[in-house]
Amino acid sequence: MTKAANNNWWRGGVIYQIYPRSFADSNGDGIGDLAGVTARLDYVAQLGADGIWLSPFFKSPMKDFGYDVSDYCDVDPMFGTLADFRALVERAHALGLKVMIDQVLSHSADQHPWFVESRSSKDNPKADWYVWADAKSDGTPPNNWLSIFGGSAWQWDTRRCQYYMHNFLTSQPDLNFHNPEVQDALLGTVKFWLDLGVDGYRLDTANFYFHDAKLRDNPPRGRPTGEDPAVNAVNPYGWQWHKHDKSQPENLVFLQRLRTLLDEYPNTTMVGEIGDDDGLARVAEYTQGGDKLHMAYCFDLLGSAHSAPYIHSVLERFEQLAGGGWPCWALSNHDVTRFATRWGGDTPNPQLLRLAAAMQMSLRGSPCIYQGDELGLPEAVIAFEDLQDPYGITMWPEFKGRDGCRTPMPWQASADDLGFSAVDVVTSKPWLPVAHAHQSLAADVQAQQPDSLLNFYRQLLAWRKQQSPLINGRLQLLPSHPQVLAFVRSEGAQQILCVFNFSDAEATFALPAAWGEAALLPSSGLDGAGLQGRTLVCKPWGGAFVAAV
Structure with missing residues (x-):
């Protein structure tokens, strides 16, 4: 094709x-x-x-x-x-x-025609379209798998006298x-x-x-x-x-x-x-x-x-x-x-x-x-x-x-x-x-x-939509900080420093050492941070997008 x-x-x-x-x-x-x-x-x-x-x-x-x-x-x-x-x-x-x-x-769904046919017998054309298994010798399910919705991932079916698998509700049988x-x-x-x-x-x-x-x-x-x-x-x-x-x-x-x-x-x-x-x-x-x-x-x-x-x-x-x-x-x-x-x-x-x-x-x-x-x-x-x-x-x-x-x-x-x-x-x-x-x-x-x-x-x-590095650029994580998440998105020569203070206290974050002059990028709507020399000062829950200039 x-x-x-x-x-x-x-x-x-x-x-x-x-x-x-x-x-x-x-x-x-x-x-x-x-x-x-x-x-x-x-x-x-x-x-x-x-x-x-x-x-x-x-x-x-x-x-x-x-x-x-x-x-x-x-x-x-x-x-x-x-x-x-x-x-x-x-x-x-x-x-x-x-x-x-x-x-x-x-x-x-267990009402899907595929499952209705599958459960009707062990030898119909769709008999193995779902996950069926025999019980263990003591009648219990074939293994210990669990359903996300609680209990065993196996439900006994009286038509086939077998268990079928369901990762979710019993009315949601898994396809094979x-x-x-x-x-x-x-x-x-x-x-x-x-x-x-x-x-x-x-x-x-x-x-x-x-x-x-x-x-x-x-x-x-x-x-x-x-x-x-x-x-x-x-x-x-x-x-x-x-x-x-x-x-x-x-x-x-x-x-x-x-x-x-x-x-x-x-x-x-x-x-x-x-x-x-x-x-x-x-x-x-x-x-x-x-x-x-x-x-x-x-x-x-x-x-x-x-x-x-x-x-x-x-x-x-x-x-x-x-x-x-x-x-x-x-x-x-x-x-x-x-x-x-x-x-x-x-x-x-x-x-x-x-x-x-x-x-x-x-x-x-x-x-x-x-x-x-x-x-x-x-x-x-x-x-x-x-x-x-x-x-x-x-x-x-x-x-x-x-x-x-x-x-x-x-x-x-x-x-x-x-x-x-x-x-x-x-x-x-x-x-x-x-x-x-x-x-x-x-x-x-x-x-x-x-x-x-x-x-x-x-x-x-x-x-x-106007910031190509945020859409297509690479991501470079900066060192972990107890309050601030920071990374640089870059595409070609264009770099955007993204800084977010995920705390309820003021935080400071130094610009990357390799950066020269920098300025806050306007118009994103994000606020609560300002540059003081080479340090970004973030108010509680504040952040900024910064560009190298």
């Missing part, structure tokens, strides 16, 4: 993640939809994003809100139709926005990628949307496609002591080293097949979600060589840790491992507590939110903004009786689930539903309660405030 041209729009491009259920409701049924997204695309374009990533909108029983697909090639009626999707793509392209969609390849027919069928679904004009994919659980064919037990990691921030103490999934249930060598070969398909379509890309014991190493492995993922992101900035030494260690490790790999840096997504709350607590400091945004937009890689982060939305408080997330319901009360970051987007402060619905007559209440704590942060309010976080993002993204 001929390899199509790629203008690398994604390399340094800003991606805006949209969770359709919660973005905008066009018909008043309480659920966001594709037509609602289309109507709000001007807002995303005005923000300065280069593309959007749409969380799943495929046909689904919605046990996991679209991450359980029952038809990979159609739109669920609650979100609209294929015609609505085509209209969305057309409008996005007219605004200069690329469209990426969420592809959930590792597992399907060891079967070439499964790979071919899934690649066919990817091609379907490429032919409709999508510009790329966000690949859900991109390192989960293959499992160890020998079904060997995972080695124990040990019960967490609370010292390891990567391990969730209330979920035993983190008590194992996941050596055999994901990230198998065959995974790379399939990603090469997937890349070959995308390379037939001009200017397309894919970003993979990587969740692993050493996510940074896996990101580097999966994005090196130019024949697998274009970019990938892990979870290292999706936790609560955000000190300058911590972020420095994350960047240092990635740069050591990366080679030619390309990261995608997210501070929030639909699965984690909003970063305003994770990093800022109950009353996040506005300066911290600006500093974090400026840092994210200056890292080597492609930044991904989750809807509402540009408004500084904190995590919403959801009562147990209003929870929708099966993970949250299972793990309650120690873990409140993912609903708090998925509440309806606040568009209009004066509306009862904060403008979530575009119609006057609403037939159903929103699928999650509107967070009235978000009222003062609504988009229409912030748009009228020159010093709002929304307008800061708009100014920052517009300024960034």
Whole structure:
């Protein structure tokens, strides 16, 4: 096949993640939809994003809100139709926005026709399209693998009298990628949307496609002591080293097949979600060589840790491992507590939110903004009786689930539903309660405030487009500092020193010894720092972009 041209729009491009259920409701049924997204695309374009990533909108029983697909090639009626999707793509392209969609390849819904056939017998044509295994002699599951959503990763099926594997809900059986027919069928679904004009994919659980064919037990990691921030103490999934249930060598070969398909379509890309014991190493492995993922992101900035030494260690490790790999840096997504709350607590400091945004937009890689982060939305408080997330319901009360970051987007402060619905007559209440704590942060309010976080993002993204080193340049980390994260982005002779004081106390930082004269770069919107001779003095949560002159 001929390899199509790629203008690398994604390399340094800003991606805006949209969770359709919660973005905008066009018909008043309480659920966001594709037509609602289309109507709000001007807002995303005005923000300065280069593309959007749409969380799943495929046909689904919605046990996991679209991450359980029952038809990979159609739109669920609650979100609209294929015609609505085509209209969305057309409008996005007219605004200069690329469209990426969420592809959930590792597992399907148990209502998918493939699984319905697979579970019907041990000798049907799709009998081995999913991961089936016999019980041990005592009736227990074939090994010790665990589900991320709690309990064993194996579910007994009374039709086949075998266990099937599920890394997530029992209603999300894992597909068997060891079967070439499964790979071919899934690649066919990817091609379907490429032919409709999508510009790329966000690949859900991109390192989960293959499992160890020998079904060997995972080695124990040990019960967490609370010292390891990567391990969730209330979920035993983190008590194992996941050596055999994901990230198998065959995974790379399939990603090469997937890349070959995308390379037939001009200017397309894919970003993979990587969740692993050493996510940074896996990101580097999966994005090196130019024949697998274009970019990938892990979870290292999706936790609560955000000190300058911590972020420095994350960047240092990635740069050591990366080679030619390309990261995608997210501070929030639909699965984690909003970063305003994770990093800022109950009353996040506005300066911290600006500093974090400026840092994210200056890292080597492609930044991904989750809807509402540009408004500084904190995590919403959801009562147990209003929870929708099966993970949250299972793990309650120690873990409140993912609903708090998925509440309806606040568009209009004066509306009862904060403008979530575009119609006057609403037939159903929103699928999650509107967070009235978000009222003062609504988009229409912030748009009228020159010093709002929304307008800061708009100014920052517009300024960034004019700073080529921040998009394409190399990154040189400067020595670790207890308060200040600092690095230099450079392209050719142009250098930009990026300095961020991630503390609530004043900090000083000396210019690099090799630098001569220097000056603050204007117009980024970032403030709170000034030059005194060869020393940068940063106020609490202050930062600056500095150029050599």
